[in-house]
Every structure is written in structure tokens, then in C-alpha cells.
Amino acid sequence: DTEVTQTPKHLVMGMTNKKSLKCEQHMGHRAMYWYKQKAKKPPELMFVYSYEKLSINESVPSRFSPECPNSSLLNLHLHALQPEDSALYLCASSQGSVAALREQFFGPGTRLTVL
Amino acid sequence: AQTVTQSQPEMSVQEAETVTLSCTYDTSESNYYLFWYKQPPSRQMILVIRQEAYKQQNATENRFSVNFQKAAKSFSLKISDSQLGDTAMYFCAFEGGSEKLVFGKGTKLTVNP
Numbered sequence: 165d166t167e168v169t170q171t172p173k174h175l176v177m178g179m180t181n182k183k184s185l186k187c188e189q190h191m192g193h194r195a196m197y198w199y200k201q202k203a204k205k206p207p208e209l210m211f212v213y214s215y216e217k218l219s220i221n222e223s224v225p226s227r228f229s230p231e232c233p234n235s236s237l238l239n240l241h242l243h244a245l246q247p248e249d250s251a252l253y254l255c256a257s258s259q260g261s262v263a264a265l266r267e268q269f270f271g272p273g274t275r276l277t278v279l
Numbered sequence: 280a281q282t283v284t285q286s287q288p289e290m291s292v293q294e295a296e297t298v299t300l301s302c303t304y305d306t307s308e309s310n311y312y313l314f315w316y317k318q319p320p321s322r323q324m325i326l327v328i329r330q331e332a333y334k335q336q337n338a339t340e341n342r343f344s345v346n347f348q349k350a351a352k353s354f355s356l357k358i359s360d361s362q363l364g365d366t367a368m369y370f371c372a373f374e375g376g377s378e379k380l381v382f383g384k385g386t387k388l389t390v391n392p
Contacts, residue, residue, distance in 0.1 A: 195378065204368075205384070206370050209379055219378060220379065254324065266312070267326060270325070272323045273323070
């Protein structure tokens with residue numbers, strides 16, 4: 165299994181809602197990433213988990229809360245989002261923290277719309 | 280801080296022809312990795328090709344090859360025998376000693392029939 169899966173594919177939420185995005189991989193990868201991507205722009209890194217511990221937080225607002233329950237699963241909890249948070253949210257994984265193993269595999273993304 | 284520059288926002292090529300996408304980067308690190316990622320419209324981002332900076336030989340993957348000029352900090356992607364399925368955004372990316380991929384702004388490639 166060489167894929168990263170993300171659910172849901174699409175999500176529409178109001179500014180007062182609480183929702184979660186889910187990412188899963190079964191490649192035995194030990195690093196997982198969340199990115200935000202606006203249309204026609206490159207992905208922007210949000211969070212990195214390495215061996216289930218948060219290793220990088222790119223100064224993301226607290227309305228985004230990541231969680232890594234186990235080495236295969238990564239969640240992104242959303243609360244009180246703003247319309248400007250509407251974007252494609254990408255999850256990625258890589259084998260580990262050694263540079264030679266950090267080729268990232270991307271999921272298909274969740275298209276989020278905040279009303 | 281590392282930066283990656285893709286100077287061609289959009290390019291087009293006729294089917295079966297060859298096209299080269301440019302990428303330059305800036306870093307003070309000696310050991311790093313360079314990648315080209317492809318993101319077709321409304322589809323998943325996938326890795327096209329990867330180059331380790333310590334390797335002098337240019338990477339190739341079927342119709343895709345790179346021209347890696349380490350001294351010039353240049354990493355261009357050549358697509359031979361272009362196919363309609365090559366239509367996509369192409370992102371050049373750099374990874375050095377951190378866990379972060381630094382992306383360029385992307386080049387939108389259209390392959391015309």
C-alpha cells in the first residue's frame with residue numbers, strides 16, 4: 165500500500181462549527197505533515213509530526229489543532245475558522261527524519277470551504 | 280533561509296515535443312535534496328523526480344530528466360515526448376537539513392494536441 169488517504173474529500177463548515185480532517189497511511193512512515201494550499205499557489209507547511217511527536221508548528225493559529233493518535237493516523241481539528249481559511253488541505257508522509265528518507269508522499273487533499 | 284525560484288509561471292508545448300522547466304535555488308548547505316512534483320488539475324500531487332546534491336549524475340525517470348548544475352544552483356526539468364497527461368502544475372522543491380520542503384511558486388504546463 166503506497167498511498168496516503170484523506171477524508172473527507174470536501175467539507176463545508178460555518179465559522180462556529182467544529183470539524184476534523186483525517187489522514188491515514190499504511191506505509192510505515194514515521195513523519196507526517198499538514199499543508200494548506202490556496203488555488204494556483206504552492207503548499208504551505210503547517211505542522212510536522214515525527215515519530216508521533218509534533219516537531220514543527222509553522223506559527224499556525226490555534227483554531228487549527230493537530231493530533232497524531234498513532235503512527236498511521238493524523239488528524240487536524242478545526243474550530244472557529246474564518247472564510248480565509250478556505251483552501252485545499254494536504255496531508256503527506258515520509259519514511260522518517262533522516263534526510264535520505266524524507267521523500268514526501270501526498271494525499272489527495274480535503275477541499276475546505278468556510279462560510 | 281533557502282529560497283526556490285521558478286521563473287516561468289506558465290508554459291505550453293505541443294504533444295510529442297520537448298519542454299524544459301527552470302528552477303533555481305539559494306542555499307548555504309552542502310548536502311540537500313531537490314524534487315520536482317507534479318499536480319494535475321484537481322488531482323493528487325505526485326513526485327516526478329528527485330536529485331541528491333552529492334550525486335553528480337543527473338537523475339532520469341523515463342521521459343523526465345533533470346539538468347542539475349550545483350555551482351549555478353540550477354535544477355531544470357526536461358520532459359521529452361510530451362503527452363496530454365503531462366498537463367499540470369509543476370513545483371520545484373528543496374530540502375536541506377530541516378524537515379521542511381521549500382517549494383517554488385510553480386509552473387503551469389499545458390500540453391496541446
